Amino acid sequence: MSANTTNPNDTEAWLDSLDTAALVARDASNFRRIIAARKAIDAAEAELRAAVASAREAGDSWTVIGAALGTSRQAAQQRFGATSSAKSVPRAGLE
Numbered sequence: 001m002s003a004n005t006t007n008p009n010d011t012e013a014w015l016d017s018l019d020t021a022a023l024v025a026r027d028a029s030n031f032r033r034i035i036a037a038r039k040a041i042d043a044a045e046a047e048l049r050a051a052v053a054s055a056r057e058a059g060d061s062w063t064v065i066g067a068a069l070g071t072s073r074q075a076a077q078q079r080f081g082a083t084s085s086a087k088s089v090p091r092a093g094l095e
Contacts, residue, residue, distance in 0.1 A: 052080040
C-alpha cells in the first residue's frame with residue numbers, strides 16, 4: 001500500500017502493518033494525533049449540522065442559530081440553510 005493513501009482507515013492499517021525492525025522510521029504518534037483530530041472535526045461538524053437542522057425543525061430562527069454560533073443570521077443561513085435535497089434539485093434551464 002502506498003503512503004499517499006487518502007483514506008484514514010487505510011493509512012492507519014498501513015502504519016500498523018509496518019515492520020519497524022526493518023525500517024528506519026520516525027515515531028508516528030504525531031501523524032496519528034493529526035488523523036484523530038481530523039476525525040473529531042468531522043464528527044463535530046456532523047453534530048453541528050444535525051443540531052442546526054433540529055433547531056430549524058423546532059422553529060428556531062436563523063437569528064437565534066446565528067447567535068448560538070457567534071455569527072450573523074445571514075452567515076448561519078448561508079452555511080446551513082441549503083439542504084442536500086435542495087442542492088440535488090435541478091433548476092430550470094440549468095440541467
